Amino acid sequence: MTLDEDSTRMADLLHRQRHAFLHDGPPGLPLRKARLARLRAAVLAHREAIKDAVSADFGNRSRHETDIMELACVVQAIDYLSSHLRRFMKRERRHVHFFYRAARAYVEYQPLGVVGVMAPWNYPISLTLVPLATALAAGNRAMLKPSELTPRTSEALRHMLAEAFSEEEVAVVLGGPEVGAAFSALPFDHLLFTGSTQVGRKVMRAASDNLVPVTLELGGKSPAIVACGHVNDRTVQSLVYGKLSNAGQTCVAPDYALVHEDDLEAFIARYTATVQRFYPDGPASPDYTTIISDRHYDRLRGLVDDARRNGARVIEVGERPAHLPGRERTLVPTLVVNAGDEAPLMQEEIFGPILPVRTYGSIDKAIAYVNARPRPLALYYFGAEDGDCARLLARTTSGNVGINNTLMHVAQDDLPFGGVGPSGMGAYHGIEGFRAMSHAKGVFVQGRWNFPGLLHAPFGKLADMAIS
Ligand code: NAD
Numbered sequence: 001m002t003l004d005e006d007s008t009r010m011a012d013l014l015h016r017q018r019h020a021f022l023h024d025g026p027p028g029l030p031l032r033k034a035r036l037a038r039l040r041a042a043v044l045a046h047r048e049a050i051k052d053a054v055s056a057d058f059g060n061r062s063r064h065e066t067d068i069m070e071l072a073c074v075v076q077a078i079d080y081l082s083s084h085l086r087r088f089m090k091r092e093r094r095h096v097h098f099f100y101r102a103a104r105a106y107v108e109y110q111p112l113g114v115v116g117v118m119a120p121w122n123y124p125i126s127l128t129l130v131p132l133a134t135a136l137a138a139g140n141r142a143m144l145k146p147s148e149l150t151p152r153t154s155e156a157l158r159h160m161l162a163e164a165f166s167e168e169e170v171a172v173v174l175g176g177p178e179v180g181a182a183f184s185a186l187p188f189d190h191l192l193f194t195g196s197t198q199v200g201r202k203v204m205r206a207a208s209d210n211l212v213p214v215t216l217e218l219g220g221k222s223p224a225i226v227a228c229g230h231v232n233d234r235t236v237q238s239l240v241y242g243k244l245s246n247a248g249q250t251c252v253a254p255d256y257a258l259v260h261e262d263d264l265e266a267f268i269a270r271y272t273a274t275v276q277r278f279y280p281d282g283p284a285s286p287d288y289t290t291i292i293s294d295r296h297y298d299r300l301r302g303l304v305d306d307a308r309r310n311g312a313r314v315i316e317v318g319e320r321p322a323h324l325p326g327r328e329r330t331l332v333p334t335l336v337v338n339a340g341d342e343a344p345l346m347q348e349e350i351f352g353p354i355l356p357v358r359t360y361g362s363i364d365k366a367i368a369y370v371n372a373r374p375r376p377l378a379l380y381y382f383g384a385e386d387g388d389c390a391r392l393l394a395r396t397t398s399g400n401v402g403i404n405n406t407l408m409h410v411a412q413d414d415l416p417f418g419g420v421g422p423s424g425m426g427a428y429h430g431i432e433g434f435r436a437m438s439h440a441k442g443v444f445v446q447g448r449w450n451f452p453g454l455l456h457a458p459f460g461k462l463a464d465m466a467i468s
Helices: 003-024 031-043 049-059 063-089 126-137 151-164 177-184 197-211 233-248 261-278 294-311 363-371 387-395 430-436 463-468
Strands: 090-096 103-111 114-118 143-146 170-172 190-194 216-219 221-225 254-260 313-316 334-337 352-362 378-383 400-403 438-446
Touching: 003 114, 003 143, 003 177, 003 352, 031 049, 031 063, 031 126, 031 151, 031 177, 049 151, 063 126, 063 233, 063 334, 063 430, 090 438, 103 190, 114 126, 114 177, 126 143, 126 190, 126 430, 143 177, 151 170, 170 221, 177 197, 221 233, 221 363, 233 254, 233 261, 233 352, 233 378, 254 261, 254 363, 261 334, 294 313, 294 352, 352 363, 378 387, 438 463
Parallel strands: 114 143, 114 190, 143 170, 190 216, 221 254, 221 378, 254 352, 334 352, 378 400
Antiparallel strands: 090 103, 103 438, 313 334
16 A cells, blocks of 8 residues: 555544544543453463464564563453442542532543554564553543564554454554654544654654644663662562563563662672572573564664673673574663763663663762652662652653552553653643543533622622632
8 A cells, every 4th residue: 555545544534533532522432442352362262363463473472472562462451441430430520619509510520532542663562552441441542653673562452453443443553654744643532652752753843734632652772770788589580570571562561670789799699699590591481572573683783882892890690592483583681880971872762671770879869860860650669668769759740650669560450651851741641531531521500599789780788708
């Protein structure tokens, strides 16, 4: 298909979805729940095909990771939305100043219409289907644009959703950056974009032409700060888990660690031992995911080579299983100690299994380091919930925070998930997602009685009451 044909098809899909939305009226609770149930059933029915597709797209993607970090998250989100939907949809009574009584005021959460969802490649299922479930829960129709870097998964999604939904309810559009650019220029009622900060800027620019409200789920460098004396198993296991899941190709992976200067060697020893324990077969383990493309692989190698050339200490844990088919793009777990601030490794979001470790002397120095950089998507702290922890939380701004844990905040359906500043705008999951994709319509209902002559001429003395 040419870009023109794609654009025409997308405009037609949007038109048909909007027409169906207006024609059918807003769906009530039973229909919304039925759509969520259909999505859930489709995911379970296609579970193996989806895992095959994701693995083939990555080269090797741990099937357990696809189960736990994608399919389970989707099912869990659907179940949470479904069981709380009645409460989310409930009309909210609001206060009316006595001056305007007798009257009632309430907020009605109304579906917006058609929501656009743009997704990246790193969690191609959950980052497409959790936004979709949220859009459906809020009573919307949805058009999805998955990533071109996971073509088999995108096709599997298209096939699965075409079986479960009419195109007037849910439609999938396939294509690369050009299609993405045309997609983001469509006059949706809301657009949820997950991807890089760089592309997020373009998407927001395109959406602004139609004043389409956006939720931007972007990236960045999420720090992990380990308090002095807290290099223990719990801390390091959580860091290894957060860094090496999906081979670090995770938006909320700890990007770099700030370790107290007295603990550096203990940290390196424990990190190395934990990697070996998690992956007894080394990077050849089927649970160790490969890098998505040659371009991404070369970039990551380049970051390590640059740091090494510039004098940083590089520790690689294990051997690359290049002889295994499909495992050529395996990047071994790597620690880079005290790379310079100017190194690309310390400037760019890493998005791979490389953990730069920097040392710090006091919590205030660690806070200053974080605050000198763009506001991150996540911030992790390992240590006691004491004064230092409170100080760090109060004095830094990040999308979310994990204390003594990495990644798990994302799996909490009752927590807003999103960034701040360059790491994102708005949030979703749970009620925040429902509200982001609903219109909060304030309704004022005049009662049969109110103060005579108060609100219109001739104004009586009662007008003084308004400002007394
Ligand atoms: P990306 O920004 O390159 O692509 C995301 C989507 O945008 C894809 O569907 C792509 O086809 C489309 N796209 C690409 N160029 C475009 C253009 N010029 N105009 C419109 N659309 C375009 O991101 P990616 O490489 O797929 O994903 C990695 C990035 O996503 C990382 O920065 C990561 O931190 C971020 N991410 C964020 C979250 C989150 O929830 N905050 C989750 C996962 C990934």
